[in-house]
Amino acid sequence: MSELRFTEDHEWLRSEADGSVTVGITAFAQNALGDVVYVQLPELQHYEQGAEASTVESVKAASGVYMPLTGEVLEVNQQLAENPELVNEDPLGAGWFFRFQPADADAVAKLLDQDAYDRLIKANADA
Numbered sequence: 001m002s003e004l005r006f007t008e009d010h011e012w013l014r015s016e017a018d019g020s021v022t023v024g025i026t027a028f029a030q031n032a033l034g035d036v037v038y039v040q041l042p043e044l045q046h047y048e049q050g051a052e053a054s055t056v057e058s059v060k061a062a063s064g065v066y067m068p069l070t071g072e073v074l075e076v077n078q079q080l081a082e083n084p085e086l087v088n089e090d091p092l093g094a095g096w097f098f099r100f101q102p103a104d105a106d107a108v109a110k111l112l113d114q115d116a117y118d119r120l121i122k123a124n125a126d127a
Contacts, residue, residue, distance in 0.1 A: 006117035007068045024096040027038035036087040041076040071102040
């Protein structure tokens with residue numbers, strides 16, 4: 001498994017061997033949301049960076065999952081439709097949301113690494 005990258009919106013990204021990128025929400029995000037009860041998965045289409053691609057609803061709130069980079073959604077995690085609690089149980093594994101082909105493959109490496117993401121969480125907690 002390659003190193004994860006993160007966005008300031010609390011999505012994680014994992015580059016796959018075929019050049020696609022898997023996206024989910026971080027443990028921090030799912031913990032803040034609480035028990036996930038519904039996930040609206042994205043359409044298999046092109047999205048611009050920052051566009052809302054998916055929605056996750058919990059007992060506390062609904063939150064958008066944003067396209068971390070411009071690209072084409074190739075696959076969605078259909079298991080979330082039947083078992084949205086996978087987001088809480090395994091946010092970095094079985095609880096992934098979608099896979100996409102980034103328009104710029106090099107852009108993934110420019111996102112936050114684990115240390116930078118940890119600093120972001122700490123800064124938000126201290127604010």
